[in-house]
Amino acid sequence: MAGVEDYLFEDVTITESNAPRFILNGEEVDIWDGELSKYHSLSVADYLRESLLEFEERGTDPFPEIIGKKAEKEMLKNALISGSNILFKGMKGYGKTTFSKAIAKLLPEKILAVKGCKINDDPTKPVCFSCKRALLEDNEVELTWVGRKWVRILGDPMMTTRQLIGGLSIQKIREGYDIDSPEVFTPGRILKAHRGIAYVDELGAIPSAMQTLLHELLEEKQITTPEGDIIPLKIDTIFISSTNPANYRGTADIKEPLLDRMEEIFIGPPETLEEEILIGLRNMRLKDGPLLPDWHLRILARTVRLARAEDGSRFANRIEVEPSCRATIKLFDHVKASALRANREAVILADYGRNYENVKLAMRSRMELDYEDVSKDEVISALVEDAINRTSMEIYSKIPKEEFRGIVEDISELGEINIERAEFSDTEHLFPFVNSIASSPAEYSSALEILLEALRRCTGVVTKVDVGKYECARAG
Numbered sequence: 436m437a438g439v440e441d442y443l444f445e446d447v448t449i450t451e452s453n454a455p456r457f458i459l460n461g462e463e464v465d466i467w468d469g470e471l472s473k474y475h476s477l478s479v480a481d482y483l484r485e486s487l488l489e490f491e492e493r494g495t496d497p498f499p500e501i502i503g504k505k506a507e508k509e510m511l512k513n514a515l516i517s518g519s520n521i522l523f524k525g526m527k528g529y530g531k532t533t534f535s536k537a538i539a540k541l542l543p544e545k546i547l548a549v550k551g552c553k554i555n556d557d558p559t560k561p562v563c564f565s566c567k568r569a570l571l572e573d574n575e576v577e578l579t580w581v582g583r584k585w586v587r588i589l590g591d592p593m594m595t596t597r598q599l600i601g602g603l604s605i606q607k608i609r610e611g612y613d614i615d616s617p618e619v620f621t622p623g624r625i626l627k628a629h630r631g632i633a634y635v636d637e638l639g640a641i642p643s644a645m646q647t648l649l650h651e652l653l654e655e656k657q658i659t660t661p662e663g664d665i666i667p668l669k670i671d672t673i674f675i676s677s678t679n680p681a682n683y684r685g686t687a688d689i690k691e692p693l694l695d696r697m698e699e700i701f702i703g704p705p706e707t708l709e710e711e712i713l714i715g716l717r718n719m720r721l722k723d724g725p726l727l728p729d730w731h732l733r734i735l736a737r738t739v740r741l742a743r744a745e746d747g748s749r750f751a752n753r754i755e756v757e758p759s760c761r762a763t764i765k766l767f768d769h770v771k772a773s774a775l776r777a778n779r780e781a782v783i784l785a786d787y788g789r790n791y792e793n794v795k796l797a798m799r800s801r802m803e804l805d806y807e808d809v810s811k812d813e814v815i816s817a818l819v820e821d822a823i824n825r826t827s828m829e830i831y832s833k834i835p836k837e838e839f840r841g842i843v844e845d846i847s848e849l850g851e852i853n854i855e856r857a858e859f860s861d862t863e864h865l866f867p868f869v870n871s872i873a874s875s876p877a878e879y880s881s882a883l884e885i886l887l888e889a890l891r892r893c894t895g896v897v898t899k900v901d902v903g904k905y906e907c908a909r910a911g
């Protein structure tokens with residue numbers, strides 16, 4: 436075993452002059468020639484920088500999967516180009532994970548690695564013992580392609596060193612174990628992220644002793660084994676982590692030395708109603724099926740936004756945990772599921788549930804109140820009402836002044852209106868307006884309903900008889 440311990444503590448660099456013969460898919464290859472040269476030797480930070488600068492040159496967005504968040508994207512680009520680790524801070528459901536995945540997409544789809552290596556070593560910069568030995572001593576080393584890596588590490592107070600870092604023992608080598616045996620080296624989650632992105636979800640939840648090990652690994656590129664040996668381990672990864680100030684005392688649970696190695700970017704809720712709607716539409720499950728007219732998108736997304744402090748509804752400052760975009764996404768799905776069951780062409784207010792049960796279904800588990808004198812259901816109902824009022828105002832303001840009288844007269848002549856059965860295509864004023872707000876004939880019933888609701892809420896010339904049934908106030 437003479438010399439083995441030398442590899443462990445030595446940096447090994449393979450160049451054209453000291454390289455073994457490389458075999459890829461059964462054929463000898465020159466990894467420094469042509470196309471293959473792009474898939475080794477570069478670090479994760481190098482790949483990210485090259486890719487971001489290409490996007491810059493083309494003038495395109497490197498993170499198209501993230502809606503809005505312009506300022507955050509700019510900060511992120513600078514941080515990554517300068518090779519930094521990132522800490523995303525913010526409530527759950529605002530896209531921290533999506534952001535980290537979007538960063539991983541900037542890496543090449545595949546890279547060259549030593550075949551059989553537990554951490555997919557670069558053939559020119561081996562980190563693990565067996566690759567160091569093979570590359571220095573063997574005449575032939577087999578290579579393989581490895582896909583881009585995004586390794587999620589879930590922050591867990593019970594996390595062990597073995598899970599996070601893995602097992603590494605020089606003692607076992609001294610006892611005669613083979614360098615390849617799992618007793619000598621078994622990589623944990625963070626080592627599996629070698630040559631890719633490590634995403635630590637809830638960094639603050641990781642025990643502080645583990646955080647110290649993480650810092651040692653990421654910064655000093657070494658680990659201390661339980662037996663006390665300090666082993667260099669030049670793990671190459673960009674470390675993206677997240678923290679949710681609602682679960683932890685802000686970043687107080689993250690150890691100072693680690694914090695000092697990360698750039699913090701706050702990820703908040705979508706800035707505009709339009710962005711909130713886009714996120715909902717992009718992430719909902721029931722993309723086909725009944726239509727979800729624009730006014731319903733606005734009411735539902737507004738209901739969620741009104742629960743967040745910045746929109747200043749009367750309940751917002753008493754909501755301790757605010758609903759995230761997942762509430763919006765689920766709201767879109769639930770009302771659509773209801774319309775699908777009823778075989779409707781487009782969503783109508785009845786799909787919210789008689790007492791807004793479908794809205795409550797999406798919001799109850801996603802918000803917490805700081806008081807108990809009002810129930811969560813009452814708050815949600817009030818938020819929906821507020822959102823319908825605001826959206827009704829928008830519809831009402833679209834009615835041309837000169838058409839108002841005619842529209843009300845048309846409604847009056849129809850008597851009691853069941854919005855799903857109303858025959859109004861020959862009306863002189865009502866139909867043209869409904870047609871102007873509907874995006875297709877499939878939305879006529881829904882558009883008629885929101886117009887009647889807008890007139891009821893904004894003027895009182897229309898009254899509601901039941902869900903989906905209206906009549907002119909004068910007629911009653």
Ligand SMILES: [Zn+2]
Pocket residue numbers: 549552553554555556561562563564565566567
């Ligand atoms: Zn290796």
